[in-house]
Amino acid sequence: MAKDKKEKTEKSQIVAFKVDDDLANFLDKLPNKSEFIRRAILAQFNMTCPLCTGSGVVPAGLHTHFEHVIEHHSSRPCDKCKTPVTFPLSAEGVVPADKGRxxxxxxxxxxxxxxxxxxxxxxxxCGWHVMMEKVAEHFKKVHSH
Structure with missing residues (x-):
């Protein structure tokens, strides 16, 4: 039950766009058009979760295997000074000073x-902080769509 409330909180924004009649009819026939549209957008950005493949659920065996891996691999070197930086799995609960970073x-x-x-x-x-020597790479990756 807590999971359902969390999902509703995270999906509180409504986005609207116009489509032609054929696409509207297709979407209206889907059992959950919002979920279909979310998955299509995430797939376009290549952000589908590699563990759940976009379903939001992983088989128990994968969960058990990767829970340990994720728990012990939640840090990496700072992209500039190489100091180890611990990161959370979401920005929820992060102190305001660290939220943007x-x-x-x-x-x-x-x-x-x-x-x-x-x-x-x-x-x-976009407001992301990017080292000067990485600006060209950043523009190709983030702004060339």
Whole structure:
């Protein structure tokens, strides 16, 4: 039951867009068009979870196997100074001072330690902090769609 409440909280924004009649009819025939649209968007961004393949549930064997791996691999070096940085699985409950830094990483951006993050300038287009020598790579990866 707590999981259902959490999912509803995370999906509180409504997004609307126009489609032609054929696509509207197709979507109306789906058992859960919102879920279909979410999955299609995530697939387009190549962000489908490799463990659950977008279903939101993993088989018990995979859960048991990867729970230990995730628990013991929740840090990596700062992209600038190489100091080990521990990161959460979500930005929920993160202190406000760290929220932008960790959200950037969780959304696919670079991970910086608390010392390096403020010294690296933000991108004018998206606000991510990106080292000058990585700006061209950042634009190809994030802004070339």
């Amino acid at each position: 960790l959200e950037q990483f969780l959304k696919g951006g670079p991970l910086y330690c608390t010392k390096c993050y403020p010294s690296i300038p933000p991108c004018d287009d």
